[in-house]
Amino acid sequence: MSGEEAEEEVFDAIVIGGGVAGTVCAHQLARAGHEVVLIERGNQPGAKNLSGGVFYCRVMEQVFPDFAARAPVERRITRNVLSFLNESSSVDIDYWDQRLAEPVNAVTVLRAKLDAWLAEQCEEAGVMVMPQVRVDALLVEDGRIVGVRAGEDELRARVVIAADGVNSFIARQAGIRAREPRKHLAVGVKSVVRLPRKLLEDRFRLNDREGVAYAVVGEATRGCAGGGFLYTNIDSVSVGVVLRLDDLAAKGLASSDVHDHFLSHPAIAPLLKDGELLEYGCHLTIEDGPAMAAHDLTRPGLLIIGDAGGFTLNTGMTIRGMDLAAGSALAAARAAGAALADRDFSQESMDRYGEELGRGFVGQDMELYAKLPALMDSPRLYHDYGALLADVLHGIYDLDATPRRHLAGIAASALKGSRIRPTELARDAWQAVRAL
Amino acid sequence: MTTWIITTSNQIAGLVAMADRLGSPVTIVGVGIDVLPAADRVLTVPLTEGLPAEAAAPAVCAAVEARPGDAVLVPDRAGERVLAGALAARLGAPVLTGVVAVADGLFEIDRFGGIARERIRTDRPAVLVLPGGAELPGEQAAEPFDESAEPFAARITAETSDAEAGTDLSSAKRIVAVGRGFRAEADLGLARDLAASLDAELACSRPVAEGVGWLPKDSYVGVSGQTVKPDLYVAVGVSGQLQHMAGVREARTIVAINNDEHAPIFAHADYGVVGDLYEVLPALVTALGRGRDRGRDMR
Amino acid sequence: MTIVVAYKWASNPQDASVDAEGVVDWSRAKPALSEYDPVAIQVGRELATAIGSELVGVSVGTAAVNGSMAKKAAMSRGFDRGLVLAEDESADWNRTRVAQALAGLVRRIDGVDLVLTGDASIDENAKLVSALLAGHLGWPCLQDVTGVERTDDGWSIVQAVPGGTRTIAIAGPAVLAIASDAAQVKVPGMKDILAAGRKTVEAVTAADLEPSSVELAVAGRSRPAARARRNRIVADAAELVSALRADGLL
Numbered sequence: 001m002s003g004e005e006a007e008e009e010v011f012d013a014i015v016i017g018g019g020v021a022g023t024v025c026a027h028q029l030a031r032a033g034h035e036v037v038l039i040e041r042g043n044q045p046g047a048k049n050l051s052g053g054v055f056y057c058r059v060m061e062q063v064f065p066d067f068a069a070r071a072p073v074e075r076r077i078t079r080n081v082l083s084f085l086n087e088s089s090s091v092d093i094d095y096w097d098q099r100l101a102e103p104v105n106a107v108t109v110l111r112a113k114l115d116a117w118l119a120e121q122c123e124e125a126g127v128m129v130m131p132q133v134r135v136d137a138l139l140v141e142d143g144r145i146v147g148v149r150a151g152e153d154e155l156r157a158r159v160v161i162a163a164d165g166v167n168s169f170i171a172r173q174a175g176i177r178a179r180e181p182r183k184h185l186a187v188g189v190k191s192v193v194r195l196p197r198k199l200l201e202d203r204f205r206l207n208d209r210e211g212v213a214y215a216v217v218g219e220a221t222r223g224c225a226g227g228g229f230l231y232t233n234i235d236s237v238s239v240g241v242v243l244r245l246d247d248l249a250a251k252g253l254a255s256s257d258v259h260d261h262f263l264s265h266p267a268i269a270p271l272l273k274d275g276e277l278l279e280y281g282c283h284l285t286i287e288d289g290p291a292m293a294a295h296d297l298t299r300p301g302l303l304i305i306g307d308a309g310g311f312t313l314n315t316g317m318t319i320r321g322m323d324l325a326a327g328s329a330l331a332a333a334r335a336a337g338a339a340l341a342d343r344d345f346s347q348e349s350m351d352r353y354g355e356e357l358g359r360g361f362v363g364q365d366m367e368l369y370a371k372l373p374a375l376m377d378s379p380r381l382y383h384d385y386g387a388l389l390a391d392v393l394h395g396i397y398d399l400d401a402t403p404r405r406h407l408a409g410i411a412a413s414a415l416k417g418s419r420i421r422p423t424e425l426a427r428d429a430w431q432a433v434r435a436l
Numbered sequence: 437m438t439t440w441i442i443t444t445s446n447q448i449a450g451l452v453a454m455a456d457r458l459g460s461p462v463t464i465v466g467v468g469i470d471v472l473p474a475a476d477r478v479l480t481v482p483l484t485e486g487l488p489a490e491a492a493a494p495a496v497c498a499a500v501e502a503r504p505g506d507a508v509l510v511p512d513r514a515g516e517r518v519l520a521g522a523l524a525a526r527l528g529a530p531v532l533t534g535v536v537a538v539a540d541g542l543f544e545i546d547r548f549g550g551i552a553r554e555r556i557r558t559d560r561p562a563v564l565v566l567p568g569g570a571e572l573p574g575e576q577a578a579e580p581f582d583e584s585a586e587p588f589a590a591r592i593t594a595e596t597s598d599a600e601a602g603t604d605l606s607s608a609k610r611i612v613a614v615g616r617g618f619r620a621e622a623d624l625g626l627a628r629d630l631a632a633s634l635d636a637e638l639a640c641s642r643p644v645a646e647g648v649g650w651l652p653k654d655s656y657v658g659v660s661g662q663t664v665k666p667d668l669y670v671a672v673g674v675s676g677q678l679q680h681m682a683g684v685r686e687a688r689t690i691v692a693i694n695n696d697e698h699a700p701i702f703a704h705a706d707y708g709v710v711g712d713l714y715e716v717l718p719a720l721v722t723a724l725g726r727g728r729d730r731g732r733d734m735r
Numbered sequence: 736m737t738i739v740v741a742y743k744w745a746s747n748p749q750d751a752s753v754d755a756e757g758v759v760d761w762s763r764a765k766p767a768l769s770e771y772d773p774v775a776i777q778v779g780r781e782l783a784t785a786i787g788s789e790l791v792g793v794s795v796g797t798a799a800v801n802g803s804m805a806k807k808a809a810m811s812r813g814f815d816r817g818l819v820l821a822e823d824e825s826a827d828w829n830r831t832r833v834a835q836a837l838a839g840l841v842r843r844i845d846g847v848d849l850v851l852t853g854d855a856s857i858d859e860n861a862k863l864v865s866a867l868l869a870g871h872l873g874w875p876c877l878q879d880v881t882g883v884e885r886t887d888d889g890w891s892i893v894q895a896v897p898g899g900t901r902t903i904a905i906a907g908p909a910v911l912a913i914a915s916d917a918a919q920v921k922v923p924g925m926k927d928i929l930a931a932g933r934k935t936v937e938a939v940t941a942a943d944l945e946p947s948s949v950e951l952a953v954a955g956r957s958r959p960a961a962r963a964r965r966n967r968i969v970a971d972a973a974e975l976v977s978a979l980r981a982d983g984l985l
């Protein structure tokens with residue numbers, strides 16, 4: 001019936017996925033006065049998102065002034081530990097800096113809490129949040145994306161924003177990319193372990209609401225490309241491993257075994273002692289964001305943001321996904337806002353998104369870090385350097401009643417004993433400096 | 437102080453045992469039944485032909501003159517729960533479930549499927565809903581309660597008896613329990629074979645009985661189903677949700693067969709096999725058979 | 736004519752944790768429409784549509800019950816409107832008092848002649864609120880109900896009983912607890928959720944209802960000791976059989 005059709009509601013924007021990217025984008029658009037629907041397949045936003053991580057949250061101040069104080073964040077990271085883990089030794093670089101607390105630079109978050117809060121902010125801004133709905137397909141008319149279908153229902157909008165995460169089915173359906181090759185992806189396996197607050201603060205030497213983030217390489221992953229992490233929340237720690245899919249398959253390892261191995265390593269287990277396992281899960285994440293984000297990110301009427309667009313930087317020491325998700329969401333909200341103002345949803349109009357990205361930290365960081373995976377490829381990082389460092393330190397501290405040698409001598413003989421060739425050392429060092 | 441028992445049948449061994457523990461004189465109020473176990477006082481609220489017990493709630497409320505300090509014991513069955521609710525609402529009394537102990541006017545109760553325990557005090561009579569327990573012999577000695585409280589206008593107009601009855605699992609020594617890991621009803625044959633070679637009873641999770649109806653309604657185990665305490669409980673394709681596991685807490689040995697290594701059931705199991713039940717069960721039956729033959733040879 | 740369905744916004748204790756003092760921490764458990772309540776709402780919706788009656792949802796819970804998640808989750812199931820008591824203090828109420836508040840809500844709705852509840856709530860699992868609510872209203876109650884039809888003077892109700900079913904005719908209003916498998920539940924679609932956003936859910940306060948004096952004092956809490964389990968994963972059926980045999984179980 002034509003009458004019915006005329007009545008059919010057309011929203012300004014439909015955002016698919018209620019993670020950081022989707023909620024931030026929906027919120028911005030609604031606050032700019034647009035009619036926005038946010039669709040999330042989980043019971044509620046956050047329900048399906050593997051909880052937690054370190055959120056480099058400065059970008060959020062643009063959206064929610066006082067974010068770190070108002071949002072349900074766990075702890076402000078003021079201590080960073082880079083840990084080289086070997087089978088029976090470990091070497092930590094432990095960096096604490098009060099300056100990291102003010103202004104707040106990074107916080108730990110639990111996604112179930114954060115995403116739920118973000119969704120509430122969306123509701124308050126007037127977004128129609130729809131949980132428990134899974135988008136099955138995009139509606140395409142004359143080459144333009146005009147809405148979504150979920151089950152039997154169709155919903156129309158002028159702009160559709162795909163924020164449906166690393167495995168973006170929407171990006172595939174829009175013909176933007178094929179299934180992502182394994183080497184661009186990694187699997188994260190993580191546990192959340194409860195520790196009484198006092199015990200946790202004593203054990204990790206933390207001031208009130210300050211936190212520590214460990215990045216662990218080497219034996220953490222049994223030599224698989226990737227790393228281990230441990231972050232402190234208010235009364236729990238998030239701990240686990242991120243493993244590059246192709247290397248995991250090549251090494252014939254099971255991700256859950258690597259995770260268990262890491263948690264029971266004699267250098268890690270004491271940190272978790274007497275803890276109670278609250279949560280365990282695994283989730284795909286992006287290994288090579290720049291390669292993924294090199295695909296198109298737009299179609300007429302469609303923008304792709306967050307993990308769906310490939311916006312994650314996995315530097316080995318840090319995984320940055322949430323800040324880039326938020327940054328790309330802001331860029332997309334501006335581009336969509338402009339398109340809505342001009343009533344122009346053509347490819348050119350949508351491509352303003354790329355320009356917006358280029359102007360902000362997202363596009364620039366993605367470009368800068370495009371070089372990094374080469375270093376991460378180096379198998380030496382996952383095994384040899386940790387052992388080398390330990391050998392040097394062993395030479396220093398193992399006072400076995402033989403005469404002491406000069407440090408350079410210890411280092412040189414340790415290097416000679418390791419499998420690393422001096423040229424490789426030089427090349428890796430150079431790449432590391434360039435990439436970081 | 438008085439302990440009251442409200443019942444529509446003689447399956448009240450559990451309540452009588454609780455009444456003994458409470459120690460006060462006992463009044464049994466039978467609804468639609470006048471052959472009742474002996475007690476200090478035995479009343480009967482008669483039901484006219486076709487009247488469901490639930491409709492007699494007004495008369496039961498009139499019959500049970502409970503005072504602070506009294507306990508009213510009610511079996512955990514649909515009809516009696518309704519009577520308990522009506523009475524508790526009239527008395528402004530709390531209704532307690534999951535009672536694990538009573539001492540000095542304090543009721544210790546399990547909450548939320550047994551994850552937490554509370555000790556409760558009340559200045560009202562307490563209404564306790566408990567598993568009814570086994571049938572007790574009755575004798576014809578009830579005095580009819582003759583206050584003419586008008587029953588609700590309800591009438592049984594038809595009855596069917598089709599549902600196949602499950603087995604009482606409370607005394608089973610071995611149990612094989614099936615869950616939604618089975619893809620089709622016909623596949624339950626695999627579990628029946630295992631039960632046969634273990635000489636075990638067959639039980640299930642709630643959705644197997646109530647969702648898809650593959651087994652009789654009363655054959656599921658859990659908070660709302662049966663509570664069991666076998667020597668051996670083999671859970672096959674059961675995820676191990678709290679609501680299910682609450683019924684198996686007292687099992688001596690729990691075995692889990694599940695193809696999801698992260699299924700919660702493994703945390704509650706003594707032995708676990710991570711694998712596809714469609715492969716594990718036949719292999720298990722074979723392994724058990726082999727053992728049996730060997731046993732026979734040796735004899 | 737109005738049909739009311741009582742729904743509960745509750746968390747699954749499966750996701751809660753309990754500390755050594757027995758205090759339950761629900762912070763990781765996300766509340767939702769209690770698992771079996773959608774069945775009651777579905778039965779209510781079908782009945783209300785069949786007889787042209789209004790369908791109203793009532794609930795007693797914390798402030799979250801009046802939050803948008805809860806409102807949308809409930810209203811998208813097919814209610815016409817809602818009336819809730821949403822106060823955090825109600826979390827400590829015993830069920831007699833909860834039911835009394837529900838009765839208070841029902842009394843504020845005109846022309847109610849049927850109240851439905853779910854079979855059992857996911858956290859309490861008591862199967863008692865229907866009975867208590869009926870007690871407070873002074874109405875008859877039936878549980879394990881698998882079907883309801885309107886009759887001239889009341890309702891014809893099919894009830895599952897051990898070994899079969901029975902049909903009961905009730906004249907006048909009643910409270911029915913709907914069996915968990917009484918209807919196939921339809922998952923709300925986008926249109927249902929959009930529509931839900933436009934429905935009104937009115938909130939009343941405890942002070943608006945008649946006061947209750949049913950108090951329970953919690954004199955102590957504890958965490959029941961769980962039986963220690965071995966948690967041993969064995970490789971296959973053969974190893975399982977030898978382990979059970981070694982334990983003398985076979």
Ligand SMILES: Cc1cc2nc3c(=O)[nH]c(=O)nc-3n(C[C@H](O)[C@H](O)[C@H](O)COP(=O)(O)OP(=O)(O)OC[C@H]3O[C@@H](n4cnc5c(N)ncnc54)[C@H](O)[C@@H]3O)c2cc1C
Binds near residue numbers: 042
């Ligand atoms: C183990 C691990 C550790 C990490 N640690 C960090 C860290 O420390 N710091 C950091 O910044 N980042 C970290 N990340 C990366 C970070 O989690 C992601 O980059 C971030 O979550 C991306 O946000 P998003 O909103 O794009 O996607 P997501 O958070 O994945 O959200 C996508 C949402 O879309 C929904 N959805 C998907 N498909 C559909 C559909 N068809 N219909 C409706 N809804 C749909 C999903 O349910 C989900 O809620 C980590 C990732 C992993 C796996």
Ligand SMILES: Cc1cc2nc3c(=O)[nH]c(=O)nc-3n(C[C@H](O)[C@H](O)[C@H](O)COP(=O)(O)OP(=O)(O)OC[C@H]3O[C@@H](n4cnc5c(N)ncnc54)[C@H](O)[C@@H]3O)c2cc1C
Binds near residue numbers: 641677693
């Ligand atoms: C108020 C209330 C009361 C309840 N009371 C009870 C109760 O008394 N008793 C009860 O049981 N439940 C009860 N429940 C339901 C309970 O919460 C769970 O939903 C139910 O126990 C799950 O049943 P399940 O384990 O069979 O199914 P699922 O949870 O679906 O689990 C199926 C399992 O089978 C595994 N599986 C799948 N395929 C295979 C295969 N090929 N091989 C091996 N494993 C496989 C899966 O990994 C999964 O773990 C109640 C719920 C509520 C809300």
Ligand SMILES: Nc1ncnc2c1ncn2[C@@H]1O[C@H](COP(=O)(O)O)[C@@H](O)[C@H]1O
Binds near residue numbers: 853
């Ligand atoms: N607080 C509540 N608010 C509304 N309905 C409730 C509440 N508690 C219980 N109910 C209803 O009563 C049913 C049985 O709950 P219970 O007696 O707690 O097992 C539930 O399925 C709900 O329909």
